[in-house]
Amino acid sequence: MSSTDWPLWEVFVRSRRGLSHTHAGSLHAPDAEMALRNARDLYTRRAEGVSVWVVPSTAITASSPDEKDPFFASAADKPYRHPTFYTIPDGVKHL
Amino acid sequence: MATTVEAGGVREAAFDAAVAADERIEPRDWMPDAYRATLVRQIAQHAHSEIIGIQPEANWITRAPSLRRKAILMAKVQDEAGHGLYLYSAAETLGVGRDELLDKLHTGRQKYSSIFNYPTLTWADVGAIGWLVDGAAITNQVPLCRCSYGPYARAMVRICKEESFHQRQGYELLLALSQGTEAQHAMAQDAVDRWWWPSLMMFGPPDDESSHSAQSMAWKIKRHSNDELRQRFVDICVPQAEALGLTLPDPDLVWNEERGHHDFGPIDWDEFREVLRGNGPCNDERIGRRRRAHEDGAWVREAAAAYAAKHGEAKA
Numbered sequence: 001m002s003s004t005d006w007p008l009w010e011v012f013v014r015s016r017r018g019l020s021h022t023h024a025g026s027l028h029a030p031d032a033e034m035a036l037r038n039a040r041d042l043y044t045r046r047a048e049g050v051s052v053w054v055v056p057s058t059a060i061t062a063s064s065p066d067e068k069d070p071f072f073a074s075a076a077d078k079p080y081r082h083p084t085f086y087t088i089p090d091g092v093k094h095l
Numbered sequence: 096m097a098t099t100v101e102a103g104g105v106r107e108a109a110f111d112a113a114v115a116a117d118e119r120i121e122p123r124d125w126m127p128d129a130y131r132a133t134l135v136r137q138i139a140q141h142a143h144s145e146i147i148g149i150q151p152e153a154n155w156i157t158r159a160p161s162l163r164r165k166a167i168l169m170a171k172v173q174d175e176a177g178h179g180l181y182l183y184s185a186a187e188t189l190g191v192g193r194d195e196l197l198d199k200l201h202t203g204r205q206k207y208s209s210i211f212n213y214p215t216l217t218w219a220d221v222g223a224i225g226w227l228v229d230g231a232a233i234t235n236q237v238p239l240c241r242c243s244y245g246p247y248a249r250a251m252v253r254i255c256k257e258e259s260f261h262q263r264q265g266y267e268l269l270l271a272l273s274q275g276t277e278a279q280h281a282m283a284q285d286a287v288d289r290w291w292w293p294s295l296m297m298f299g300p301p302d303d304e305s306s307h308s309a310q311s312m313a314w315k316i317k318r319h320s321n322d323e324l325r326q327r328f329v330d331i332c333v334p335q336a337e338a339l340g341l342t343l344p345d346p347d348l349v350w351n352e353e354r355g356h357h358d359f360g361p362i363d364w365d366e367f368r369e370v371l372r373g374n375g376p377c378n379d380e381r382i383g384r385r386r387r388a389h390e391d392g393a394w395v396r397e398a399a400a401a402y403a404a405k406h407g408e409a410k411a
Contacts, residue, residue: 006400008187025250026184028193030396030403042177045170046257065123 008057009035011042013049021053029054114315119245122188130314133307134244135189136205137316142182143200143207147381149175151215152224160218167264168221174257181250188246201386209367210293212375219272219279219286225265227287227294227332233258234328235298238318247316266335273340280340287336288344295359296367298325329357 006028012021024043029035035054044052063071079085088095106125113120120126149172156172159165183193199205210228215221236258239251272283299305299321311317319327329348336343347360369375 006396025181025253026187027180030399031406034399034403041173042180045173045177062123065121065125 006030009039009054010057010060011035011039012053012055013039013043014051015048016050021051024048026057114243117241117243117315119248120243121245129310130316131189133311133314133316134247135186135191137311138182138186138189138247139191139196139199139205140207142179142186142196143205144211145175145179145182147200147207147211147385148228150381150384151211151213151377152221154215155218155221158218159221164268171225171261171264174261178250178254178257181253182247185244185246185250197389201382201389203373203382206371207381208297209370209375210297211381212370212377213289213293214376216289217282217286219269219282220290222265222268222272222283223286223290225261225263226269226335227265227290228297229258229261229265230332231294231297231328233262234324234331238324241315241318243315266339269339269341283339284341287341291344292362292366295325295329295362296364298322298328300364300367326356329359333357 007030008026009029009032010026011024013024014021024039027035027038027042029038032054036052039052039054040049043049075081107127110120110124110126110130113124120130152168152175153172156165156168159168183196186196187193196205200207210231215224233255236251236255240248240255242248242251269283269287272279274280299308302308302320302322305321308317308320312320332343333348333350345360347358349358350356351358370378373379
């Protein structure tokens, strides 16, 4: 069995307590336990993490770039969702 | 047919616009075939260089002069292996397989940096590699952090952060030798004499002979020309060599007030081409060792796979 038969795993690292896990990269490993150990050696050699997640890449469902425009378009034309959309008189505080 | 061509044109325009706007191209984006092929070639060569580059340094792990130096060298070698893995992962996002890449390395169909075909004859070579070879690599790699292909740029950010330690430990090692006994100083000077010119060759052929440069710059894979980066490296190294108390082996090396740069002597490109062609001092040794390591590790990979299969976790 060659390494390409090993599944690809995506690695997420929490850099310190209080922060979310962030995508660090990917690696091949035969199972979840080996993926975790490899992820520790590959992505946290300098104490970059306090917690690691590994997720089989095949388990991720991604939006396709081809549908980028329609998929995200509805958020782009709603500036009223941002506080800066509203005009408030000068001098009004705590708003 | 007409609509296909038209759709292709629209996608190509979107790609060109993204590159022009300094946006990053990501794996699932449409990209020209030649862009993909260029990246696969470059990232694979880069990954291969990282793992082949382990060999000349690992040669000295068992003979490091102190426990401190040994621990440092092992950490550096582990980093090089890690850098190889970051880069193989980046290459794989372009649709090539890990085994395919390793196979191409083992059969000579993809290259690695020629610098690793030179031998490490003395302990001082470990210092010269850190200072000069890693220094040249950093000069090349820092602009790659802004490469137009996202996964490659992200791998380079990680690598550049880690390379800084590699360069500094080499410099410190050379400084210790240079300030040591007469014999140690001579050993340091000899290592610098042997590694200086091959390090300058790491930037690749002169601009007017570099076959891939113009297109790579247009695609923003590459940000500076070979000669520009080489000049930058020479200018950086001259004062560093002075501080080391060592000389660079080039009688033509002189500050040019008018250019605001150092002039330096001609590079022996015949030597470069010979090493590239496979006739360097260690070409066969490096590839032979790599192949053996891969074959000798087969049982470990098989055992891990068998264990995973038995426990029903592998979901290939």
